[in-house]
Amino acid sequence: MGTLIYLIGPSGSGKDSLLQAARPALEAQGCHIVRRVITRSAEAVGEEAEAVSPEQFDRMEAVGAFAMSWRANGLAYGIPVQINDWLAAGHDVLVNGSRAYLPEARRRYPNMLAILLMVDPAVLRQRLLARGRESVAEIDARLARNGQFQPEGDEDQSLHLLDNSSHFERTVAELLDLIAQQRR
Numbered sequence: 001m002g003t004l005i006y007l008i009g010p011s012g013s014g015k016d017s018l019l020q021a022a023r024p025a026l027e028a029q030g031c032h033i034v035r036r037v038i039t040r041s042a043e044a045v046g047e048e049a050e051a052v053s054p055e056q057f058d059r060m061e062a063v064g065a066f067a068m069s070w071r072a073n074g075l076a077y078g079i080p081v082q083i084n085d086w087l088a089a090g091h092d093v094l095v096n097g098s099r100a101y102l103p104e105a106r107r108r109y110p111n112m113l114a115i116l117l118m119v120d121p122a123v124l125r126q127r128l129l130a131r132g133r134e135s136v137a138e139i140d141a142r143l144a145r146n147g148q149f150q151p152e153g154d155e156d157q158s159l160h161l162l163d164n165s166s167h168f169e170r171t172v173a174e175l176l177d178l179i180a181q182q183r184r
C-alpha cells in the first residue's frame with residue numbers, strides 16, 4: 001500500500017503553492033498529486049481543480065465518485081475515488097485536505113501522514129489579500145474559521161507541523177524531507 005499524505009492548514013497558508021512546487025520531485029517518485037473536484041467556478045484563480053456545479057457534485061457523491069468529500073467555505077470538495085487504486089498499487093497520494101475533516105480522513109486512512117501547514121496570523125491575512133481570489137468579507141470569514149482549530153494545543157503527536165511563515169523554498173524542502181522520512 002502507498003501512503004496518503006494529507007496536507008492541511010488555514011486558507012492562504014500555502015497548501016496549493018507547496019503542492020505545485022513539490023510536484024516534479026514527488027511525481028518523479030511515483031507520488032500522485034490529487035486534482036480535487038470543487039464547486040468553484042473554473043475561472044477562479046488558484047489550483048487546477050475540476051469545477052462542477054453543486055448539482056453535479058451531489059450526483060457524483062451519490063454514485064460513489066469520491067473517496068472523501070466535505071463542505072466548507074460555502075463550497076463542496078471531493079477527492080476522486082481513483083486514489084484508492086493508486087494507493088493499492090503502492091503509490092503515495094498527496095491531497096489538499098480539510099482540518100475539519102481530519103478525524104474522518106484518519107478513520108478512512110489510519111496510516112496516513114497528516115501535515116499541518118502553519119503561518120503567522122499577521123502574515124496570513126496579507127497573503128490572502130494579495131492572492132486576490134476572495135472578497136475581503138470572504139477572507140475575514142476564512143480567518144474567523146481558524147478560531148475553531150488550535151494547532152499549538154494539539155496533543156496529536158501524529159500531526160506533523162510545518163511552518164510556512166517565511167522562506168517558501170525551505171518549506172518545500174521540509175515537505176519533501178517529511179515524505180522521504182515516512183518512506184524509510
Ligand SMILES: Nc1ncnc2c1ncn2[C@@H]1O[C@H](COP(=O)(O)OP(=O)(O)O)[C@@H](O)[C@H]1O
Pocket residue numbers: 009010011012013014015016017018046127128130131164165166167168169171
Ligand atoms: N512562503 C511564502 N512566502 C510568501 N508568499 C507565500 C508563501 N507561501 C505561499 N505564498 C503565497 O500566499 C498565497 C496563498 O497561498 P496558496 O498556496 O494559495 O494557499 P492555500 O492553498 O493554503 O490557500 C499565494 O498568493 C502564494 O503565492
Ligand SMILES: O=P(O)(O)OC[C@H]1O[C@H](OP(=O)(O)OP(=O)(O)O)[C@H](O)[C@@H]1O
Pocket residue numbers: 008009010011012013015016072073075077096097098099100101145
Ligand atoms: O477545514 P479547513 O481546514 O478550514 O479546510 C476547508 C477547505 O478550505 C481549503 O480549501 P480551498 O482550496 O478552498 O481554500 P484555500 O485555498 O483558501 O485554502 C481546504 O483545502 C479545504 O478544502
